[in-house]
Amino acid sequence: MLARVHEWATAVWLALLCGCGFGFLARDLLELGEPAVAVVWIAGALVPLLAGRVR
């Protein structure tokens, strides 16, 4: 049970980190518009989920 909770928390945390990371790239470095930043954020959050467990 605890292992499953930990696994879920890790996945959520990684999705959040990757979303924020790519969102930062789009917003601050590439200076894209708000809709593009939102799309990039969601895509970035999906990357670790699609890649499975990332070590």
Added chain:
Amino acid sequence: MCVAASYGRRTVRSQAGQATLEWVGLVLLAALVLGGLAAFAVPVADRGLGTAVAQRITCAARGGCAGAAERTAARTRVSGPLAAVAPARARARAPASTRRLPRDRLRKVANAGKRLWILCVGWGRLVYERDHPRAPNEAMPLEEVVEIADSCFNPLGFLGIG
């Protein structure tokens, strides 16, 4: 108050505090280069390299191992009775590794993405330092720290909500 005011004026008018900004920029640049190297480094193909390196280190500590190099080489290549079936096994493994390639790339992208938050925080700090020149002994206001953290980690801001 008078001391603080004169100190503040001297800071704005002179070059004092400029080094802080330059150092932050330099550290960010170094972090960017090293992070880029680590993220996009060509991965070594096999786990055998780790074994070989570990063996060399232990052999050096022991003062030498006779035939260690040969054993390592034998471990990384298939010989003896398994040599005949090795090519077939290699052929059977090849499609699987090819199928795994996109996932490996995704993992690399995810690994790079999950380290980008450091750049976000550093970038926010750099922008703040540029816009608010301070003396080196002046602390950054807590609300500014919270604002940088919020701008980097709050998904609502990225998604245009709120």
